[in-house]
Amino acid sequence: MPDLALTKKDFTSDQEVKWCPGCGDYSILSTMQSFLPELGVPRENIVFVSGIGCSSRFPYYLETFGMHSIHGRAPTIATGLAISRPDLTVFVITGDGDSLSIGGNHLIHSLRRNIELKILLFNNRIYGLTKGQYSPTSEQGKVTKSTPLGSLDTPFNPISLAIGAEATFVARTVDSDRKHFTEVLRAATAHKGSALIEIFQNCPIFNDGAFDIVKDGDTKGAALLQMVHGQAIKSETHGLVHDGASLKVVELGSVSESDLVIHDAHNADPSYAFALSRLSSSELSHVPVGIFRDVQRDGYGSMVNNQVADIIAAQGAGDLNSLLTSGDTWDVQ
Amino acid sequence: MTKPVVSLDQVTIRFAGDSGDGMQLTGDRFTMDTASLGNDLSTLPNYPAEIRAPQGTIPGVSSFQLHFADHHVQTPGDAPDVLVAMNPAALKANIKEVRRGATIIVDKDEFTTRNLSKVGYETNPLEDGSLDSYKVHAVGLTSLTVAALSELSLTRKEAERSKNMFALGLLTWMYHRPTESTENFLKAKFGKKPEILAANLLAYKTGWNYGETTEDFAVSYEIAKAHMPAGKYRNISGNTAMAYGLIAASQRSGLKLFLGSYPITPASDILHELSKHKKFGVITFQAEDEIAAVGSALGASYGGALGITTTSGPGVALKSEMIGLGVMLELPLIIIDVQRGGPSTGLPTKTEQSDLLQAMYGRNGESPVAVLAPSHASDCFDIALEAARIATTYRVPVFIMSDGYIANGSEPWKIPSVDSLPDLHVEFAKTQENFMPYLRDPKTLARPWAIPGTKGIEHRIGGLEKADKTGAISYEPANHDLMVRARAAKVAGIEVPDLIVDDPTGDADVLILGWGSTFGPIASAIEALRESGEKVAQAHLRYINPFPKNLGAILEKYPKVLVPEMNLGQLAMLLRNQFLKDVIPCNQVRGLPFTTQELIDSTMAVLHA
Numbered sequence: 001m002p003d004l005a006l007t008k009k010d011f012t013s014d015q016e017v018k019w020c021p022g023c024g025d026y027s028i029l030s031t032m033q034s035f036l037p038e039l040g041v042p043r044e045n046i047v048f049v050s051g052i053g054c055s056s057r058f059p060y061y062l063e064t065f066g067m068h069s070i071h072g073r074a075p076t077i078a079t080g081l082a083i084s085r086p087d088l089t090v091f092v093i094t095g096d097g098d099s100l101s102i103g104g105n106h107l108i109h110s111l112r113r114n115i116e117l118k119i120l121l122f123n124n125r126i127y128g129l130t131k132g133q134y135s136p137t138s139e140q141g142k143v144t145k146s147t148p149l150g151s152l153d154t155p156f157n158p159i160s161l162a163i164g165a166e167a168t169f170v171a172r173t174v175d176s177d178r179k180h181f182t183e184v185l186r187a188a189t190a191h192k193g194s195a196l197i198e199i200f201q202n203c204p205i206f207n208d209g210a211f212d213i214v215k216d217g218d219t220k221g222a223a224l225l226q227m228v229h230g231q232a233i234k235s236e237t238h239g240l241v242h243d244g245a246s247l248k249v250v251e252l253g254s255v256s257e258s259d260l261v262i263h264d265a266h267n268a269d270p271s272y273a274f275a276l277s278r279l280s281s282s283e284l285s286h287v288p289v290g291i292f293r294d295v296q297r298d299g300y301g302s303m304v305n306n307q308v309a310d311i312i313a314a315q316g317a318g319d320l321n322s323l324l325t326s327g328d329t330w331d332v333q
Numbered sequence: 334m335t336k337p338v339v340s341l342d343q344v345t346i347r348f349a350g351d352s353g354d355g356m357q358l359t360g361d362r363f364t365m366d367t368a369s370l371g372n373d374l375s376t377l378p379n380y381p382a383e384i385r386a387p388q389g390t391i392p393g394v395s396s397f398q399l400h401f402a403d404h405h406v407q408t409p410g411d412a413p414d415v416l417v418a419m420n421p422a423a424l425k426a427n428i429k430e431v432r433r434g435a436t437i438i439v440d441k442d443e444f445t446t447r448n449l450s451k452v453g454y455e456t457n458p459l460e461d462g463s464l465d466s467y468k469v470h471a472v473g474l475t476s477l478t479v480a481a482l483s484e485l486s487l488t489r490k491e492a493e494r495s496k497n498m499f500a501l502g503l504l505t506w507m508y509h510r511p512t513e514s515t516e517n518f519l520k521a522k523f524g525k526k527p528e529i530l531a532a533n534l535l536a537y538k539t540g541w542n543y544g545e546t547t548e549d550f551a552v553s554y555e556i557a558k559a560h561m562p563a564g565k566y567r568n569i570s571g572n573t574a575m576a577y578g579l580i581a582a583s584q585r586s587g588l589k590l591f592l593g594s595y596p597i598t599p600a601s602d603i604l605h606e607l608s609k610h611k612k613f614g615v616i617t618f619q620a621e622d623e624i625a626a627v628g629s630a631l632g633a634s635y636g637g638a639l640g641i642t643t644t645s646g647p648g649v650a651l652k653s654e655m656i657g658l659g660v661m662l663e664l665p666l667i668i669i670d671v672q673r674g675g676p677s678t679g680l681p682t683k684t685e686q687s688d689l690l691q692a693m694y695g696r697n698g699e700s701p702v703a704v705l706a707p708s709h710a711s712d713c714f715d716i717a718l719e720a721a722r723i724a725t726t727y728r729v730p731v732f733i734m735s736d737g738y739i740a741n742g743s744e745p746w747k748i749p750s751v752d753s754l755p756d757l758h759v760e761f762a763k764t765q766e767n768f769m770p771y772l773r774d775p776k777t778l779a780r781p782w783a784i785p786g787t788k789g790i791e792h793r794i795g796g797l798e799k800a801d802k803t804g805a806i807s808y809e810p811a812n813h814d815l816m817v818r819a820r821a822a823k824v825a826g827i828e829v830p831d832l833i834v835d836d837p838t839g840d841a842d843v844l845i846l847g848w849g850s851t852f853g854p855i856a857s858a859i860e861a862l863r864e865s866g867e868k869v870a871q872a873h874l875r876y877i878n879p880f881p882k883n884l885g886a887i888l889e890k891y892p893k894v895l896v897p898e899m900n901l902g903q904l905a906m907l908l909r910n911q912f913l914k915d916v917i918p919c920n921q922v923r924g925l926p927f928t929t930q931e932l933i934d935s936t937m938a939v940l941h942a
Contacts, residue, residue: 015793044786044788045785060806065785067635069628076593076628076632079625079628079629080593080628082632083618084637085785088636088785105621106621106625109620308616318614324749324751330369330566331564332566333563
């Protein structure tokens with residue numbers, strides 16, 4: 001890529017950042033601002049589209065084009081933009097309420113179509129901006145303002161949902177791990193179609209510590225199952241083995257190294273990535289992080305524009321007069 | 334032996350049958366052949382929402398009415414002069430609207446005891462004298478068709494399907510329509526199915542010959558060409574005209590046309606038509622729902638395309654929040670509402686004008702948009718260009734209020750020359766220092782259309798209130814007041830042409846003021862009223878928000894203003910609100926256009942109150 005000689009500062013807008021102190025969104029923003037120069041795309045060709053929620057303030061803080069839209073609908077706006085402007089790099093910024101509750105329909109359809117969007121799903125398992133109601137990813141039994149006796153909803157697993165929706169690129173990372181997040185961003189932006197990145201994000205006000213187990217130095221080594229394409233999937237203490245059609249977490253040492261599952265992110269069969277996605281439970285005892293799935297399928301926008309280009313190549317560009325005078329016509333003298 | 338030919342000045346024919354009988358196709362073909370003969374015409378397709386309602390029942394009846402004449406035609410006709418009824422249900426469903434003395438052609442093969450009892454006929458109306466005041470032709474449409482096709486290797490059921498072509502052939506003979514165009518149409522439609530093509534052509538020809546040779550049909554009719562301004566013509570429906578108008582707007586503006594749409598009756602044909610024309614660079618996106626449809630259109634507009642969404646009333650309800658975002662972002666957006674009977678799912682295939690207040694006010698906050706309405710089928714072409722002009726000039730969502738009547742109805746259209754179409758060229762914001770995304774043009778009050786890809790003007794917009802000029806988020810009380818008023822002033826200041834009043838003597842006793850698809854029925858009533866010596870004026874609103882600047886003065890001039898609408902008085906409410914004028918509402922919501930007669934009656938009641 002051409003070195004545009006841009007720096008993190010060039011991608012930082014003049015707006016004062018207004019998240020709560022200690023919010024996981026800060027490090028996500030900072031990682032993104034640091035990554036964008038590397039992307040090699042001029043600032044004016046980058047657009048961030050967001051919905052509603054704390055995370056959706058993200059576009060205001062980036063010196064690119066941006067739109068803070070309405071609740072749940074960012075993928076629809078981004079879809080129209082990406083299809084009609086294939087020259088742009090379009091990110092969607094969303095949260096678990098925005099993308100999985102009110103906007104669930106748009107998320108799955110943009111993934112199945114494989115629209116050229118990079119969707120960053122900030123999952124804090126809570127409604128932050130509306131001050132602390134349970135979200136579609138909150139664990140069952142969650143006590144919140146709207147569920148004083150505990151929530152009854154079974155949570156979504158965003159990764160399973162995305163894979164079920166025919167997503168071609170699905171990954172998970174953690175807000176505070178800048179290096180890992182940057183690697184995932186690098187792969188997602190290199191991917192041709194839709195990319196969904198679930199980011200575990202801490203909300204210090206309404207759901208503090210929800211992800212401590214995968215963030216604390218003491219516990220994360222054991223909890224995080226690192227997925228790197230071509231390498232064995234394992235944490236510091238555990239590994240993965242095949243268990244019939246499924247996958248099973250085992251203690252390292254209880255099996256031979258050669259029995260461990262070697263990660264294949266490009267596996268065409270989605271049931272493999274799906275099986276990986278099922279390893280993460282609400283308790284987060286074993287959480288795969290990295291890229292679950294990265295397969296090639298034509299991007300929707302490029303197919304749309306190819307259809308137009310092909311018909312013009314075959315028949316020539318449309319002529320308005322010919323269109324208006326087509327079919328049965330007659331002359332009145 | 335040559336049969337006598339009688340000259341008529343106008344005829345209204347209604348084709349009626351089961352929804353699987355092909356009545357819409359039959360009507361369409363007769364319309365095309367009539368149009369190319371040079372008669373003026375107007376059509377009214379009327380069909381059930383179900384694709385195949387139970388066979389032979391009243392709810393399953395589909396009809397197509399066509400009014401054609403040697404003079405200018407304003408409506409599809411109040412009452413048919415000719416009813417073609419393919420079964421007892423079609424007869425029963427339509428007979429009350431057929432005038433005494435009219436011609437009724439029925440398929441007598443369908444008048445079986447079973448079919449009669451299915452629709453509640455205790456005796457056969459063909460035999461019990463109940464149709465004595467009509468000229469009834471009981472023709473074995475089914476048996477004659479099957480007999481004619483006996484040489485072809487078709488099952489009886491397949492052969493029966495061509496009976497609509499037999500009926501069409503017969504009517505084509507009766508009214509001296511040319512046959513080539515329908516023959517060519519059938520060849521194109523069934524070219525890949527030679528047996529079906531042969532069956533249709535043979536049934537069509539046999540129907541024509543039946544009229545020519547049997548004594549049942551003693552005379553045929555001629556209707557001279559209508560006098561129309563010189564030029565090239567075609568027949569066009571409102572939905573097709575709308576699609577062509579949008580393509581024209583794209584071509585004349587140089588903007589890529591992006592349609593985001595979700596299928597909904599009666600708007601889907603605009604999506605279908607635009608989808609055929611990708612060589613104009615048209616992008617059509619069938620979204621997952623109504624919200625995604627308008628969202629994608631707004632996203633495309635943000636990127637510098639002509640963003641359009643097409644829908645009907647229930648879809649508008651779903652799109653409301655996104656249209657509000659369009660108001661806040663101050664981006665061009667065209668929303669086409671092909672209205673149908675409501676509320677809720679209502680009457681999907683029937684017409685109504687009851688979404689006007691929804692378009693005007695159906696959003697949270699002070700959320701003004703422009704509202705336009707085409708007056709007749711081919712006016713959809715012009716209104717689409719107007720909507721594009723207003724949306725791109727003022728950077729505002731624009732509603733086009735079409736309805737099922739003009740969307741599906743058709744009329745001859747004098748094809749405009751491309752050079753005569755307006756220049757819709759637009760300027761995007763250019764690279765500049767200290768760009769201000771909400772700095773308004775002093776004349777139009779529009780903000781810049783600042784599209785991604787333009788270096789140096791990177792900025793953020795959104796649904797939160799914005800500071801004047803800079804567009805930064807602002808919760809300042811005074812700023813919000815300023816911005817709300819600025820958005821309202823922008824829409825109020827949209828330049829629209831003055832309203833023209835048709836009042837030959839200048840001192841009419843009553844003004845009939847309509848909007849949208851009621852134009853034809855009102856014009857037809859005005860004609861009749863003037864012939865009987867009444868002094869009546871007509872004015873028709875194509876611009877509802879903002880209203881034409883001279884509307885207030887016009888309302889003041891006429892002591893009595895009658896406002897016919899296919900709703901319970903929505904325009905009347907707007908007029909009373911804005912002008913404190915006690916207009917007289919005239920309303921019906923039967924799912925059908927006004928008849929000329931009911932408008933005459935309502936006007937007479939006002940005139941002689």
